[in-house]
Amino acid sequence: NAGVTQTPKFQVLKTGQSMTLQCAQDMNHNSMYWYRQDPGMGLRLIYYSASEGTTDKGEVPNGYNVSRLNKREFSLRLESAAPSQTSVYFCASSEAGGRYEQYFGPGTRLTVT
Amino acid sequence: SQQGEEDPQALSIQEGENATMNCSYKTSINNLQWYRQNSGRGLVHLILIRSNEREKHSGRLRVTLDTSKKSSSLLITASRAADTASYFCAAPGAGGSYIPTFGRGTSLIVHP
Numbered sequence: 001n002a003g004v005t006q007t008p009k010f011q012v013l014k015t016g017q018s019m020t021l022q023c024a025q026d027m028n029h030n031s032m033y034w035y036r037q038d039p040g041m042g043l044r045l046i047y048y049s050a051s052e053g054t055t056d057k058g059e060v061p062n063g064y065n066v067s068r069l070n071k072r073e074f075s076l077r078l079e080s081a082a083p084s085q086t087s088v089y090f091c092a093s094s095e096a097g098g099r100y101e102q103y104f105g106p107g108t109r110l111t112v113t
Numbered sequence: 114s115q116q117g118e119e120d121p122q123a124l125s126i127q128e129g130e131n132a133t134m135n136c137s138y139k140t141s142i143n144n145l146q147w148y149r150q151n152s153g154r155g156l157v158h159l160i161l162i163r164s165n166e167r168e169k170h171s172g173r174l175r176v177t178l179d180t181s182k183k184s185s186s187l188l189i190t191a192s193r194a195a196d197t198a199s200y201f202c203a204a205p206g207a208g209g210s211y212i213p214t215f216g217r218g219t220s221l222i223v224h225p
Contacts, residue, residue, distance in 0.1 A: 058212070092156075098203075102156075104155035105155055106154060107153075107155050
């Protein structure tokens with residue numbers, strides 16, 4: 001089992017460029033999440049998908065969109081990147097919402113110049 | 114807003130000593146989870162304690178939960194240099210959404 005995989009590992013964007021962060025899990029989990037982690041801020045939830053076919057906003061959704069492509073895959077899109085989106089992005093999955101532990105991917109380190 | 118808040122923000126100890134971290138939360142919870150993050154890596158789940166449990170053990174880890182005080186503690190006994198990491202608690206968000214929200218973490222350094 002690979003667990004939760006994320007691509008790419010590193011990315012540098014110029015302001016205004018767009019990109020999609022990919023996430024996949026092979027644990028047959030229903031719920032998937034996108035977080036961002038900034039120094040001193042802990043992890044903040046961007047979007048989550050409680051189950052296939054549903055997505056909901058988290059604490060900091062502005063500037064992002066998501067797609068739950070199927071049960072395995074949950075992508076995060078930045079339509080017009082801004083320097084404030086420089087961060088480390090983590091994808092996670094869990095069996096069914098917060099009643100169960102989450103499994104995290106290795107993260108994507110994004111720099112927007 | 115963060116549901117779980119860890120204390121202290123930083124902790125520095127010698128190998129062999131015990132390390133205690135605390136977590137406070139604001140609303141009633143279904144469970145509380147502790148995670149570890151090594152530098153530059155993703156979070157790894159350590160222990161989940163449910164609201165009807167008071168204490169849970171896993172190897173050198175001991176977690177307690179006091180729902181009357183809305184607080185939890187993580188004790189690492191006989192710490193090792195490899196325990197150096199950041200530790201986070203996560204609790205379901207306010208309103209029973211069951212989406213865990215994380216605190217800012219406790220940075221633990223264990224000196225060999």
